[in-house]
Amino acid sequence: MKLYSTNSPERTVDFKEAVFNSMPQDKGLYMPVEIPKLDAGFIDKIESCSLKEIAYEVAKNLLQDAIPDADLKAIIDDAINFPAPVVKLDGSTYVLELFHGPSLAFKDFGARFMSRVMGYFMEDGERTLNVLVATSGDTGGAVALGFLGVPNTQVTILYPKGKVSPIQELQLTTNGQNIRAVEIDGTFDDCQALVKLAFTDWELNEKFRLTSANSINIARLIPQTFYYFNAYAQLKREGKADVVFSVPSGNFGNIGAGLLAWKMGLPVKRFIAATNVNDTVPHFFKSGFYEPRPSVATLSNAMDVGNPSNWVRIMQLFEHDLEGVKKIVSAASYTDEQTREAVETIFEKYQYVVCPHTAIAWLAIEDYRKTSGDDLSAAVFLSTAHPCKFPDIYEGEIAKQVEIPAQVKELEGKPKQATGLKADFQVFKEFLMKA
Numbered sequence: 001m002k003l004y005s006t007n008s009p010e011r012t013v014d015f016k017e018a019v020f021n022s023m024p025q026d027k028g029l030y031m032p033v034e035i036p037k038l039d040a041g042f043i044d045k046i047e048s049c050s051l052k053e054i055a056y057e058v059a060k061n062l063l064q065d066a067i068p069d070a071d072l073k074a075i076i077d078d079a080i081n082f083p084a085p086v087v088k089l090d091g092s093t094y095v096l097e098l099f100h101g102p103s104l105a106f107k108d109f110g111a112r113f114m115s116r117v118m119g120y121f122m123e124d125g126e127r128t129l130n131v132l133v134a135t136s137g138d139t140g141g142a143v144a145l146g147f148l149g150v151p152n153t154q155v156t157i158l159y160p161k162g163k164v165s166p167i168q169e170l171q172l173t174t175n176g177q178n179i180r181a182v183e184i185d186g187t188f189d190d191c192q193a194l195v196k197l198a199f200t201d202w203e204l205n206e207k208f209r210l211t212s213a214n215s216i217n218i219a220r221l222i223p224q225t226f227y228y229f230n231a232y233a234q235l236k237r238e239g240k241a242d243v244v245f246s247v248p249s250g251n252f253g254n255i256g257a258g259l260l261a262w263k264m265g266l267p268v269k270r271f272i273a274a275t276n277v278n279d280t281v282p283h284f285f286k287s288g289f290y291e292p293r294p295s296v297a298t299l300s301n302a303m304d305v306g307n308p309s310n311w312v313r314i315m316q317l318f319e320h321d322l323e324g325v326k327k328i329v330s331a332a333s334y335t336d337e338q339t340r341e342a343v344e345t346i347f348e349k350y351q352y353v354v355c356p357h358t359a360i361a362w363l364a365i366e367d368y369r370k371t372s373g374d375d376l377s378a379a380v381f382l383s384t385a386h387p388c389k390f391p392d393i394y395e396g397e398i399a400k401q402v403e404i405p406a407q408v409k410e411l412e413g414k415p416k417q418a419t420g421l422k423a424d425f426q427v428f429k430e431f432l433m434k435a
């Protein structure tokens with residue numbers, strides 16, 4: 001597999017380099033030079049395949065010879081070890097549950113696959129890989145649990161004190177082994193700034209082999225294509241073919257993966273990018289102007305992104321032609337008030353509890369139904385996190401229905417291990433240097 005940078009298409013690297021670098025020197029993003037179509041025979045019989053079988057076929061198609069078959073199979077077997085069921089709510093409305101992994105969010109797909117690919121590419125005697133990551137909640141949990149126990153890796157997670165939910169904090173701070181949590185007295189932006197400074201500090205880079213493992217890493221994007229194919233397979237089993245996917249979007253990695261799947265030959269009628277009031281992309285669709293803005297805090301905080309880092313990948317897939325994007329993608333944005341209402345409506349209608357991010361994807365489906373006049377044979381909204389991660393927004397009957405999964409119950413008695421630090425780079429650097 002060869003990849004190019006969106007900023008300098010003529011220079012290509014192999015998969016291993018793209019995985020360890022995350023971002024090219026020129027600050028572009030890595031994209032596959034070739035996106036081969038899957039064999040039509042495979043799509044024809046996809047309904048007879050398991051998630052792992054689908055994942056292998058799709059990964060093989062993209063990675064080509066970057067990882068030998070048997071090793072790729074082993075990586076997928078280990079990484080994709082939880083289901084991604086499509087749950088039917090009514091005759092034409094479905095929810096794709098992506099929260100059955102260890103951190104209860106769809107980011108487990110990306111983080112688990114990436115950590116295992118990194119572990120695989122590390123040769124004997126290579127220097128320990130030091131993963132630094134800043135989190136506002138979900139990314140840190142997925143990365144921590146993804147790398148937990150992966151040999152030759154050490155993960156440092158920075159999170160803002162008092163600004164993650166209790167379950168998120170448990171996932172960040174109870175791991176031990178090769179995972180350590182740093183509780184920063186500041187905001188998520190402070191955490192991110194500290195990580196960025198660390199990457200530019202020569203002394204730290206001399207002492208450690210630093211990597212960021214963030215959401216732009218191509219090894220996080222690839223495994224997210226698997227569940228789109230797998231959702232299609234499940235719907236095909238039900239006799240549904242015309243599928244619309246609505247994707248709660250922040251950095252646009254999830255929907256980017258869906259579009260990559262579509263480029264590989266997945267039959268999809270339409271994608272809907274659903275955002276909160278951080279509506280840079282929906283605004284772009286309306287006005288034709290791409291105007292990134294500082295992010296605004298919302299209930300769906302994992303989508304509080306003012307300048308979605310994966311957007312350029314999507315534009316690249318369509319050769320920077322917005323009209324081309326619009327042929328297959330719609331976009332819509334919603335307020336916190338609408339989000340709360342949707343959580344309630346979905347519960348009343350279906351006795352089903354969604355997280356605030358997921359509620360936004362449902363809203364976009366409902367609107368699309370109304371405005372397009374299309375009665376949609378299979379509208380699928382992606383559920384990106386388990387509701388128990390966002391307990392503050394539920395009241396009364398709904399709150400009672402939010403179950404705590406076994407993965408979380410296991411963590412509940414464990415002691416919190418985190419180093420508290422000021423939001424100060426010198427302090428953070430000293431902490432890293434001593435370790």
Ligand SMILES: *Cc1c(COP(=O)(O)O)cnc(C)c1O
Pocket residue numbers: 105106107138139215248249250251252253254255302303357384385
């Ligand atoms: C990260 C996240 C999103 C946004 O996904 P992107 O790939 O950044 O668009 C949505 N919902 C939840 C729960 C998340 O953790």
